Amino acid sequence: MLETTKFGNLIGAAATMLAISASTAFAWPDGAVNYIIPFNAGGESDITARYQQPYFKEATGQDLIVQYLPGAGGAQAWSGLNGYNGDGMTIMGTNLPHIVLQPLLQDPGYQTDDITNVYMFHFTPDALLVQKDSPFQSVQDVIEAATQNPGSVIAGGTGTNSANHVANQVFTNETGAETTYIPYSGTGATESGLLGGEVDxxxxxxxxxxxxxxxxxxLAVATDERHPLFPDVPTFKELGIDMVGGAYRGIAVPSSTPEELRQQLSDTIGKINADPEFRKRMEADGYAMIDVPYQEMAAFMADRKAAYEKVAEQLNSQN
Incomplete structure (x- = not known):
């Protein structure tokens, strides 16, 4: 009877330890989390990460360390994502349409399905911009110049097969205006290019x-309705140009990351996105907030892939 009792106690103790282990195995890692941005400092991905840092600290108790790994329009970072340990200590910024178009049009070292997205948190509408003193006063001015002298108008944007590249191609398809597209390594670099007179x-x-x-x-924005921050700027649709689009941004993790950690990170980013002060700050900067958690990601990505297929064919025909 005594032996049976001892055995029962051992079983009970083992069960307790397993329960404790199960409850803590996927607690947030104890240490700073590295947040890899696949572009240079100064762009939307970087700015958003900087905004998220204090909220992440508050939600998890851990520091969020922003690092940069630019190259090949983000492909250098994404192609190496699954080489990191899936212990929750490394997360990476992810962008659409980049991670869909790059594998469709070239060999970037990864496939779209290799990227484990856990949350998409905002959307930035495409816009056609010029310097304050530019001779182009309207979209029609740009169209006329690029139509009369194909390739003479130099258009800057982020890397090839990016949201900016897609916008340039759709603009050409819709208007017949042929520009010369110059890809930059990130949004911050494009701004310098415009302000420095490198592009028109x-x-x-x-x-x-x-x-x-x-x-x-x-000059115009690619939204269904005018942006509230820019009520005097027309949409492309108002000008008779069927353009609605932009860039989606989110967070991905290495494929070895356990499901529980994926969900926990998704919940954490969702909590940050729901914070009223955070949303207010983002919207004041021109971002359009979206909320696509991990459990809805498969359907969201399937929809985005279908939307980008036609554009991929158009871009591929130029190569």
């Missing part, structure tokens, strides 16, 4: 117009 026009975002308000003019 810039395919940027509403966020760029908000940030560079005293130095640039936005």
């Amino acid at each position: 026009v810039l395919w940027g975002y509403t966020t760029v117009a908000a940030r560079q308000a005293d130095s640039v003019r936005m």
